Amino acid sequence: MTILNVNDQQREADVPADMPLLWVLRDVLQMTGTKFGCGRGLCGACMIHLDGEPVRSCVTTVGAAAGRRIMTIESVGGTALGRKVQQAWIDLDVPQCGYCQSGQIMSAISLLARSSRPSDTDIETAMTANICRCGTYPRIREAIKRAAGEA
């Protein structure tokens, strides 16, 4: 039995240690806000925070996440920064299909936690891990700046 700290709650999962955290979250803990996109750490749809650092849960084993703080999109509204980012996304109507946006928001929050006034280059560096097929990049960029302005 693996004991996990997910969004400040203790959760148990009877899964192999080499199972990617993504599938533990989605299929076992039934938290489907974190998305499957590529399975190889290429698209960023599965981005979560592990001890505050952005990681791709599709290539992070549950064994490596045990004992660390896991934060997912479901708990983003519980922090002031998270709420600001969500509001900026709403204000600028960022999402289209919306499938990648959980991962985008997790990357954006981690960027803003490190750098309260990110430059365009900072934004590009932080967000290049996340693919959006609907092409919402211009709005994501603006939303990050907006959230930073209000941070």
Added chain:
Amino acid sequence: MTVSQGGRGCCSHSRRRFLKIGAAVGGGLLLGIDLAAFAAVSDSETTHAPFEPNAFLRIDAGGRITFVMQFIEMGQGTYTSIPMLIAEELEVDVDRVVVEHAPADDKVYANPLIGIQMTGGSTSVRASWEPMRRAGATARVMLLNAAAGQWGVDPKSCEAADGYILHRSSARKKPYGDLVDAAARLPVPQDVALKEPKMFKLIGTSHRRLDTPAKVNGSATFGIDVLIPRMKFAVVAISPTFGGTLADVDEVKAKAVAGVSQVVRMQDAVAVIGVHTWAAKQGLAAANATWDVGTNAWLSTADVVNQLATACQKPGAIARREGEAARVLESATQRMQAVYEQPFLAHAALEPMNCTVHVQPNGCDVWVGTQVAGTARSAVARVTGLKPEQVRIHNHLLGGGFGRRLEVDGIVRAAQVAKQVDGPVKVIWTREEDIQHDMYRPYYYDHLVVALNESGRPTAWTHRIAGSSIQARFFPQAVKNGVDADAVESAANPAYALGAMQVEWIAQEPPGIPTAFWRGVGVTRSTFVVESFIDELAAHAKVDPLGYRLTLLERNSRARAVLELAASKAGWGTKLPRHRGRGIALCTGFGSFIGQVVEVAVGTHGAIAVTRVVCVVDCGLVVNPDTVRAQMQSGIIFGLSAALYGEITLKDGRVQQSNFHDYRVLRMNEAPPIEVHLIESVEAPGGVGEPATSCVMPALTNAVYAATGKRVRKLPLVTAPV
């Protein structure tokens, strides 16, 4: 994809009644809307056809407004723009209109421009523009008549505002909810007057999308997110060669993986069932499936291209004939010709293919995000042997459509698996399966020969197009005289005056390779070719590409206007540093006009950076300007991904690409600043989901020509190593 449009969306009084009152369960006012009747022109057949409502507007006693509609949200903003049409006339805030996914039924929920239940072809707003406003207006008038009756006053002295009927002179007002039962007993008024555009309060405003809050907190439910009690998980592997079959699979090893319960064999695929996706995936790897490669295992991209090139040497079906192009060409003093090639493309929607199915003896439930719920229902009925009415499609948000979810192959596959599984099963494709078993945008091969007069202007234009006919499979009844009207759209009817014309279509199917619609399809294919070649002709004539286009657009003021504004906003004609260039292109399709200018910087080793895109759109009357801007940004980035990197290649009958490392798409650091300018118009709304994709590809390659002098006749610009 393009569909023919009957008329320009203006009101026809000859249409038969398309609105009727229905009996709402639990009371309230229920209006049934027959969109097919609305779209039909009056003839004896349709006039006497029975009324068949296919969209429903309901107002309950609590004032809650529900709209059941057939169009699915896949990012394009339909769940906001269509409620805006209703809310405008109903005099309520759009936030009060709750949209429900329609259940599957082709007969009931048909798209009036297409005839089946389908979201695609940039048609949602075009098909809804008038009937949805009319539905809202009719409900408003009925509520107003009900209030006037109760108060004993002239309805003309009442007005509707913000969910209330008001009688100002006596200072009375009633909320809609209090009037619905009385309104439901009144006759449905015919030909209710609609607002003049200048009276619009909502239409034309950038109302915020209604679906955003759920998409920023993880609660939005896509097909892949469905959770059903007792659900199992399946991962599927399909024959890596098209037309191959399953030879063998090691069931013992697969079942030795913890959590694996079952191996499902199909003729051309295998699925492993487990307690979670990971167990199923591990089980599939352990199963070590082997395949009989089938008859197409020799196929490479070069073979497909050779077949197309050979096919293109013979005449095709006539898509357009205007004058005697062959005779003009023979006697011409100047001729130019070119061949353009465009590759197979995958859709690569970020939500991989998936579908959850529960087959039971007397019925079947299907949870999925689909653009064609009715087709899905029929397909599942065929696989399971159930009647269509025993199949329940629970539609969900789509994690990207782009044409991929117009196809039901993934749903059929899931039903095949579920038929052999006890209980509900979620069938997920890995990204590799998703890329290698997509239904691809066809490889196209275009050959053009034109005659030019002494000033370099075309006097004859011949264009032969060879490729797979998607329409022949998808809408066979739409193929007329051998012409796939969708594939030749914008090539057979270009915006330009090109002299004598002959446009031919040759259907040449790639052996075993499934093909499908892809954002813009025919218009995307044609626009790249026509706009590239026009650019070549301008260069040949030593005329500015903008000016050259304008002289060929004398009779097309909307096309001229978008080009001229795009050029002016982009600083067309001003000097750029070395190795930089601007390209211009026009797209007319889906009832809209788009002009774009792309700026590129080409590095010393040929690396191409797109530095700026200016986009001008005239899509007629705009329902939600911000949605239009979003669709322009989206279409441009989608098109840039394809033009720069998009390419599916074949070797030994297999797709060589597998994931986002070798099927590259644009990332944020490559996404240029995009400026979108909307032209104000009162023309009927045009589609906006696809044309920006079509326009940006030639604008980009024309910019590369401007920067380097190198003409791009084959996409993509950057070939990935495989």
